Amino acid sequence: MSTYETLLVEDRGPVRVITINRPKALNALNAQVVAELTEVVEETAISDSVRGLVLTGGGEKAFVAGADIKSMSDMNPGEALAFAGQGHALGEELNAIGIPVIAAVNGFALGGGCELALACDFIYASTTARFGQPEVKLGVIPGFGGTQRMLRRVGMARALELCMTGEMIDAAEALRIGLVNKVVENEQLLETAVKTATTIASMGPLAIAKVKEVIHEGANKSLDDANLQEQTAFASLFASADQKEGMAAFMAKRAADFKGQ
Ligand code: DAK
Numbered sequence: 626m627s628t629y630e631t632l633l634v635e636d637r638g639p640v641r642v643i644t645i646n647r648p649k650a651l652n653a654l655n656a657q658v659v660a661e662l663t664e665v666v667e668e669t670a671i672s673d674s675v676r677g678l679v680l681t682g683g684g685e686k687a688f689v690a691g692a693d694i695k696s697m698s699d700m701n702p703g704e705a706l707a708f709a710g711q712g713h714a715l716g717e718e719l720n721a722i723g724i725p726v727i728a729a730v731n732g733f734a735l736g737g738g739c740e741l742a743l744a745c746d747f748i749y750a751s752t753t754a755r756f757g758q759p760e761v762k763l764g765v766i767p768g769f770g771g772t773q774r775m776l777r778r779v780g781m782a783r784a785l786e787l788c789m790t791g792e793m794i795d796a797a798e799a800l801r802i803g804l805v806n807k808v809v810e811n812e813q814l815l816e817t818a819v820k821t822a823t824t825i826a827s828m829g830p831l832a833i834a835k836v837k838e839v840i841h842e843g844a845n846k847s848l849d850d851a852n853l854q855e856q857t858a859f860a861s862l863f864a865s866a867d868q869k870e871g872m873a874a875f876m877a878k879r880a881a882d883f884k885g886q
Pocket of ligand 1: 691693704709733
């Protein structure tokens with residue numbers, strides 16, 4: 626595995642934990658962090674052994690406090706477009722990788738940090754987590770897919786309210802509006818996210834990849850087209866050894882031994 630300047634990467638069994646590690650800047654996303662995240666996601670996508678990703682923030686205070694305001698402050702529109710493109714590409718890769726990606730939000734998830742969490746399949750938060758899209762306070766808007774992913778995650782009215790007021794919400798409110806799936810104490814956060822990713826890793830890998838593909842792509846399709854995609858994906862799995870193994874194991878009352886084939 627490569628080494629990174631702004632990330633810590635550790636495999637815990639089948640689950641890769643990526644820690645964004647610039648705690649002095651509250652893990653703010655500059656071009657280097659986004660490039661390194663993209664690299665590790667691409668490296669993971671071709672790994673046979675990694676079956677889940679967990680993203681978290683280094684230090685006590687933040688998941689990611691946003692895009693790096695210092696490096697953005699002098700950007701012209703062309704540079705801003707390139708930076709936004711880099712962030713969007715990362716979000717698309719996190720959505721396209723055929724394994725679960727869980728954000729373990731351990732503090733501030735603001736601006737680009739909230740957008741990064743939204744690009745994950747789902748979010749677990751600690752009781753100390755705070756979410757917000759404060760870009761309007763800086764005279765800009767979310768640029769890493771936040772407006773659209775927030776809309777799809779929590780609905781139009783709440784997305785508009787969060788993106789227009791720039792206000793922060795706490796973990797309990799984030800849970801209430803469906804932005805996060807679960808809230809636990811900080812000490813249990815990483816362990817809880819890794820445990821869920823490990824459970825998912827024991828399922829048929831091809832089936833997990835199809836669940837992810839059908840739900841992510843279906844969100845952007847008509848119901849008819851999305852249902853057709855589901856039907857085709859369901860049928861395609863009957864050509865896999867994993868389907869034979871999963872069903873044979875059920876009938877033999879034993880655990881399935883999936884090979885991802
Ligand atoms: N960028 C750079 N440095 C940051 C930062 C950030 N987003 N957030 C915090 N820091 C730095 C602080 O400057 C400070 O550094 P020093 O002064 O010690 O050198 C250090 O982290 C600790 O922060 P504080 O001293 O402020 O800590 P507090 O506990 O007092 O406050 C805070 C924590 C999170 C409430 C506060 O730091 C804060 O409000 N931070 C900014 C949050 C924010 O506005 N985030 C959104 C950033 S805008 C786009 C692409 C993307 C985006 C937009 C457009 N395109 C290219 C189109 C996305 C934009 C954003 O994410």
